[in-house]
Amino acid sequence: MxxxxxxxxxxxxxxxxxxxxxxxxxxxxxxxxxxxxxxxxxxxxxxxxxxxxxxxxxxxxxxxxxxxxxxxxxxxxxxxxxxxxxxxxxxxxxxxxxxxxxxxxxxxxxxxxxxxxxxxxxxxxxxxxxxxxxxxxxxxxxxxxxxxxxxxxxxxxxxxxxxxxxxxxxxxxxxxxxxxxxxxxxxxxxxxxxxxxxxxxxxxxxVDIMQREVVPSINAAAEVSREQGDFLAKELEMDQLLDPQGRIFLPAFKELDFVLQQSVIFHYLKRHGVPDLSRDLVARCVALKDTDVGAKCNLPGGRWMRRKEQRLFIQE
Amino acid sequence: MxxxxxxxxxxxxxxxxxxxxxxxxxxxxxxxxxxxxxxxxxxxxxxxxxxxxxxxxxxxxxxxxxxxxxxxxxxxxxxxxxxxxxxxxxxxxxxxxxxxxxxxxxxxxxxxxxxxxxxxxxxxxxxxxxxxxxxxxxxxxxxxxxxxxxxxxxxxxxxxxxxxxxxxxxxxxxxxxxxxxxxxxxxxxxxxxxxxxxxxxxxxxxVDIMQREVVPSINAAAEVSREQGDFLAKELEMDQLLDPQGRIFLPAFKELDFVLQQSVIFHYLKRHGVPDLSRDLVARCVALKDTDVGAKCNLPGGRWMRRKEQRLFIQE
Incomplete structure (x- = not known):
C-alpha cells in the first residue's frame, strides 16, 4: 500500500x-x-x-x-x-x-x-x-x-x-x-x-451475492464514465456557444447532439455554482431550448434558468 | 401505461x-x-x-x-x-x-x-x-x-x-x-x-434506505452512459484504424485518447462476437498496444487477442 x-x-x-x-x-x-x-x-x-x-x-x-x-x-x-x-x-x-x-x-x-x-x-x-x-x-x-x-x-x-x-x-x-x-x-x-x-x-x-469484491468493479466503471465525460467536455468547447454576455446562444446549441447538449448544460450550471446537479434538473434545463415548453426552470438556491430572445441563462 | x-x-x-x-x-x-x-x-x-x-x-x-x-x-x-x-x-x-x-x-x-x-x-x-x-x-x-x-x-x-x-x-x-x-x-x-x-x-x-424509487434514477444514469458511449463510438470512425485485413493498425491507434482506445477495443471485440465483455478484459487488450507487456491476451471462447507487426487482431 x-x-x-x-x-x-x-x-x-x-x-x-x-x-x-x-x-x-x-x-x-x-x-x-x-x-x-x-x-x-x-x-x-x-x-x-x-x-x-x-x-x-x-x-x-x-x-x-x-x-x-x-x-x-x-x-x-x-x-x-x-x-x-x-x-x-x-x-x-x-x-x-x-x-x-x-x-x-x-x-x-x-x-x-x-x-x-x-x-x-x-x-x-x-x-x-x-x-x-x-x-x-x-x-x-x-x-x-x-x-x-x-x-x-x-x-x-x-x-x-x-x-x-x-x-x-x-x-x-x-x-x-x-x-x-x-x-x-x-x-x-x-x-x-x-x-x-x-x-x-x-x-x-x-459482496455476499456476487461472491467477489464489488468496490473495484464499481470504481472502474466510474472511472470509465468520468473519462468519457471529460472527453465530451473537452470536445464541446463551450465558449463557442456563449454570447458576449456569457449566455447560451440557442441557434448554436440546438445544432448539437443531444449528449453534448446535456454536457453543455451540466457544465454551465456547474460553472455558475448550482449545487446538487441531478440528471433530471439537467434534462429540464435542456428542454427549455424548445419553445413549446415553459420558459423558466427553478434551480436550487432560489435562482432559475430562463429562455429569452434565443438565449438560455441563469437569473438570480 | x-x-x-x-x-x-x-x-x-x-x-x-x-x-x-x-x-x-x-x-x-x-x-x-x-x-x-x-x-x-x-x-x-x-x-x-x-x-x-x-x-x-x-x-x-x-x-x-x-x-x-x-x-x-x-x-x-x-x-x-x-x-x-x-x-x-x-x-x-x-x-x-x-x-x-x-x-x-x-x-x-x-x-x-x-x-x-x-x-x-x-x-x-x-x-x-x-x-x-x-x-x-x-x-x-x-x-x-x-x-x-x-x-x-x-x-x-x-x-x-x-x-x-x-x-x-x-x-x-x-x-x-x-x-x-x-x-x-x-x-x-x-x-x-x-x-x-x-x-x-x-x-x-x-428503496428503504433512499426513501424513494431507485429504478428511475438507475435507468436514467444508464441512459446517459449509453448516449455517451454511442456518441464516442460514432466519433471514432473505427474503419480508419483498420488495415486492409481488418486488423487494428497500432501507430494510428496509439494516437487516440485513452477513452477512445477503450471504445475501439470494446467495439472491435464486440464486432468479432466476443461474449461477456468486461472492463477488465477491454483494459487488458488495450494494454497490448505497449511493447513492454505480453503480446497475447486470452479471450472467452478459446481465442486470443494478439499483437504482431504493429497490429492488434484476434487469433482463433
Missing part, C-alpha cells in the same frame, strides 16, 4: 505547505501518519468539530490536537453548528456538513497560505459515493475525484485525496501493523445518514 | 410478422395481451422450455400453448437442455439460458420468416441488469437496449423490448385490472441466480 500511495503522492509536492483534514477517525489518522512518513514537512492539521455527538465530539477534537502537538504539526480547529444551519437553511445533514467543512478549510487555507487540502477518502468511500449518487439520480456515474478545485467565498481551493485508490481493509492493516491510535467513532456527519446504511448494509450484501 | 406503450410500439410496424417470447410469467403474458390489444395481427408465440423446474416447466409450456390457441396465435416451442450444456461448456446458468433462448428464437425467426422478436423486459429488469453489470465490472453502465440486433449462427435477429420503460408495478396493475392469468413461477433461468437476489433483497433495501 505504501508504495502505491508514494506513487499517487508524486502528483503533489511534499515541500509545499498542505492542510490535512483530520477528524480523528482511522482514515484521516492513517493519512496523517502516511504523510509524515512520506516526508511532508510543512503540514497543518485542520479539525472541524461538527458538534453532532456532544462530549464525544469535543474529545475527538482534543485527541487530534494532542496528536498534532506530539508530531510538531500546527493545529487549526473550528466548532460549527451543523444542526442550526440545517434548520435555518432547510438542507440535509450531509450537504451542510460538507459545506461547513469546506468553509473551515478555506479559512485555514487563507490563514496559513497553504497549497491545498489533503483528505482521507479511500476506494470504499468512492464506491459508496458512486452507488449513492447513482441511486439519487446522477448524470452518469459520479464519484469523488483524486483532485478537484472548489470555490468557497471567492477562495479557490485545491482538494487532493491521496488514499482514493486504497481499500479500507488496507488502511485497517496499516493501522494495526503500526499500532496507530484513533478515535473509533470519530467521523464526519455521514454516520447519521443513508450513506452509512449503504456502507454497512448494502456493500456487504452485494 | 397503455398510452406509453402505444408510443413505444410506434417504432415497430404492427402489420409485420413478429415473434413474441412468452415464458408464461406475468411480464411476457402481459406483453402478449398488450400486443393483441394494440392490433398486432401476425404474431407467433415462441416458448423456450428450459427444463429447470421438472413437471412445472412442462405445465408452463402447456399453459402458454393453450393461451396462444385461444387467441388464435401460432405457437412454436422447443425444450432445451440447459443443465447439460452448462456442464459440457463450463458456463454459468444465465449465459447458457440466454444462448439457448436466442438459438430457439433464431430457428423460429427463419421458420416463420418473421421481422424480429418482441420480449417482455421492463424497467425493473433494466435497473437490475445495470446494477448487476456494474457489480461484475462493466465498461461504464450497461443495461438492456430497447432494440438490438444479435447474430446467431449466421442469422441476424432483431430483438425489441416494448415494455422497457414500464415499471413492474404497472404490469402488475394491468394484470390485476384485466384479471389476466399467468404462471406464478414461470420465468427464465434467472430465478436461480445472483440476479434474483438483487431483485428480491437489494432493490427493496435500496
Amino acid at each position: 505504501v508504495e502505491r500511495i508514494q506513487k499517487l503522492l508524486a502528483r503533489v509536492d511534499r515541500r509545499d505547505r498542505w492542510l490535512v483534514g483530520v477528524s480523528g477517525g482511522r482514515d484521516s489518522i492513517a493519512l496523517m501518519e502516511l504523510l509524515v512518513r512520506a516526508g511532508f514537512s510543512d503540514l497543518v492539521v485542520v479539525h472541524v468539530n461538527h458538534q453532532l455527538r456532544g462530549g464525544e465530539s469535543d474529545s475527538d477534537a482534543r485527541f487530534v490536537e494532542e496528536l498534532a502537538g506530539r508530531c510538531g504539526i500546527p493545529f487549526y480547529q473550528e466548532a460549527v453548528d451543523v444542526k442550526g444551519r440545517m434548520e435555518a437553511e432547510k438542507k440535509g445533514i450531509e450537504l451542510v456538513a460538507r459545506e461547513v467543512r469546506h468553509e473551515v478549510y478555506a479559512r485555514a487555507l487563507v490563514a496559513y497560505e497553504a497549497k491545498g487540502v489533503l483528505l482521507g477518502h479511500h476506494a470504499d468511500d468512492q464506491a459508496e459515493t458512486v452507488l449513492y449518487n447513482l441511486l439519487r439520480g446522477s448524470n452518469g456515474l459520479k464519484g469523488i475525484r483524486f483532485e478537484n478545485i472548489v470555490n468557497i467565498d471567492g477562495v479557490s481551493m485545491r482538494l487532493v485525496r491521496p488514499l482514493l485508490e486504497i481499500r479500507r481493509s488496507e488502511i485497517d492493516d496499516y493501522i494495526a501493523r503500526y499500532e496507530i491510535e484513533y478515535r473509533e467513532d470519530a467521523s464526519n456527519a455521514e454516520a447519521f445518514t443513508a450513506r452509512n446504511r449503504i456502507r454497512h448494509e448494502v456493500m456487504p450484501l452485494l | 397503455v398510452e406509453r406503450i402505444q408510443k413505444l410500439l410506434a417504432r415497430v410496424d404492427r402489420r409485420d410478422r413478429w415473434l413474441v417470447g412468452v415464458s408464461g410469467g406475468r411480464d411476457s403474458i402481459a406483453l402478449m395481451e398488450l400486443l393483441v390489444r394494440a392490433g398486432f395481427s401476425d404474431l407467433v408465440v415462441v416458448h423456450v422450455n428450459h427444463q429447470l423446474r421438472g413437471g412445472e416447466s412442462d405445465s408452463d409450456a402447456r399453459f402458454v400453448e393453450e393461451l396462444a390457441g385461444r387467441c388464435g396465435i401460432p405457437f412454436y416451442q422447443e425444450a432445451v437442455d440447459v443443465k447439460g450444456r452448462m456442464e459440457a461448456e463450463k458456463k454459468g446458468i444465465e449465459l447458457v439460458a440466454r444462448e439457448v433462448r436466442h438459438e430457439v428464437y433464431a430457428r423460429a425467426l427463419v421458420a416463420y420468416e418473421a421481422k424480429g422478436v418482441l420480449l417482455g423486459h421492463h424497467a425493473d429488469d433494466q435497473a437490475e441488469t445495470v446494477l448487476y453489470n456494474l457489480l461484475r465490472g462493466s465498461n461504464g453502465l450497461k443495461g438492456i437496449r430497447f432494440e438490438n440486433i444479435v447474430n446467431i449462427d449466421g442469422v441476424s435477429m432483431r430483438l425489441v423490448r416494448p415494455l422497457l420503460e414500464i415499471r413492474r408495478s404497472e404490469i402488475d396493475d394491468y394484470i390485476a385490472r384485466y384479471e389476466i392469468e399467468y404462471r406464478e413461477d414461470a420465468s427464465n433461468a434467472e430465478a436461480f441466480t445472483a440476479r434474483n437476489r438483487i431483485r428480491h433483497e437489494v432493490m427493496p433495501l435500496l
Whole structure:
C-alpha cells in the first residue's frame, strides 16, 4: 500500500505547505501518519468539530490536537453548528456538513497560505459515493475525484485525496501493523445518514451475492464514465456557444447532439455554482431550448434558468 | 401505461410478422395481451422450455400453448437442455439460458420468416441488469437496449423490448385490472441466480434506505452512459484504424485518447462476437498496444487477442 500511495503522492509536492483534514477517525489518522512518513514537512492539521455527538465530539477534537502537538504539526480547529444551519437553511445533514467543512478549510487555507487540502477518502468511500449518487439520480456515474478545485467565498481551493485508490481493509492493516491510535467513532456527519446504511448494509450484501469484491468493479466503471465525460467536455468547447454576455446562444446549441447538449448544460450550471446537479434538473434545463415548453426552470438556491430572445441563462 | 406503450410500439410496424417470447410469467403474458390489444395481427408465440423446474416447466409450456390457441396465435416451442450444456461448456446458468433462448428464437425467426422478436423486459429488469453489470465490472453502465440486433449462427435477429420503460408495478396493475392469468413461477433461468437476489433483497433495501424509487434514477444514469458511449463510438470512425485485413493498425491507434482506445477495443471485440465483455478484459487488450507487456491476451471462447507487426487482431 505504501508504495502505491508514494506513487499517487508524486502528483503533489511534499515541500509545499498542505492542510490535512483530520477528524480523528482511522482514515484521516492513517493519512496523517502516511504523510509524515512520506516526508511532508510543512503540514497543518485542520479539525472541524461538527458538534453532532456532544462530549464525544469535543474529545475527538482534543485527541487530534494532542496528536498534532506530539508530531510538531500546527493545529487549526473550528466548532460549527451543523444542526442550526440545517434548520435555518432547510438542507440535509450531509450537504451542510460538507459545506461547513469546506468553509473551515478555506479559512485555514487563507490563514496559513497553504497549497491545498489533503483528505482521507479511500476506494470504499468512492464506491459508496458512486452507488449513492447513482441511486439519487446522477448524470452518469459520479464519484469523488483524486483532485478537484472548489470555490468557497471567492477562495479557490485545491482538494487532493491521496488514499482514493486504497481499500479500507488496507488502511485497517496499516493501522494495526503500526499500532496507530484513533478515535473509533470519530467521523464526519455521514454516520447519521443513508450513506452509512449503504456502507454497512448494502456493500456487504452485494459482496455476499456476487461472491467477489464489488468496490473495484464499481470504481472502474466510474472511472470509465468520468473519462468519457471529460472527453465530451473537452470536445464541446463551450465558449463557442456563449454570447458576449456569457449566455447560451440557442441557434448554436440546438445544432448539437443531444449528449453534448446535456454536457453543455451540466457544465454551465456547474460553472455558475448550482449545487446538487441531478440528471433530471439537467434534462429540464435542456428542454427549455424548445419553445413549446415553459420558459423558466427553478434551480436550487432560489435562482432559475430562463429562455429569452434565443438565449438560455441563469437569473438570480 | 397503455398510452406509453402505444408510443413505444410506434417504432415497430404492427402489420409485420413478429415473434413474441412468452415464458408464461406475468411480464411476457402481459406483453402478449398488450400486443393483441394494440392490433398486432401476425404474431407467433415462441416458448423456450428450459427444463429447470421438472413437471412445472412442462405445465408452463402447456399453459402458454393453450393461451396462444385461444387467441388464435401460432405457437412454436422447443425444450432445451440447459443443465447439460452448462456442464459440457463450463458456463454459468444465465449465459447458457440466454444462448439457448436466442438459438430457439433464431430457428423460429427463419421458420416463420418473421421481422424480429418482441420480449417482455421492463424497467425493473433494466435497473437490475445495470446494477448487476456494474457489480461484475462493466465498461461504464450497461443495461438492456430497447432494440438490438444479435447474430446467431449466421442469422441476424432483431430483438425489441416494448415494455422497457414500464415499471413492474404497472404490469402488475394491468394484470390485476384485466384479471389476466399467468404462471406464478414461470420465468427464465434467472430465478436461480445472483440476479434474483438483487431483485428480491437489494432493490427493496435500496428503496428503504433512499426513501424513494431507485429504478428511475438507475435507468436514467444508464441512459446517459449509453448516449455517451454511442456518441464516442460514432466519433471514432473505427474503419480508419483498420488495415486492409481488418486488423487494428497500432501507430494510428496509439494516437487516440485513452477513452477512445477503450471504445475501439470494446467495439472491435464486440464486432468479432466476443461474449461477456468486461472492463477488465477491454483494459487488458488495450494494454497490448505497449511493447513492454505480453503480446497475447486470452479471450472467452478459446481465442486470443494478439499483437504482431504493429497490429492488434484476434487469433482463433
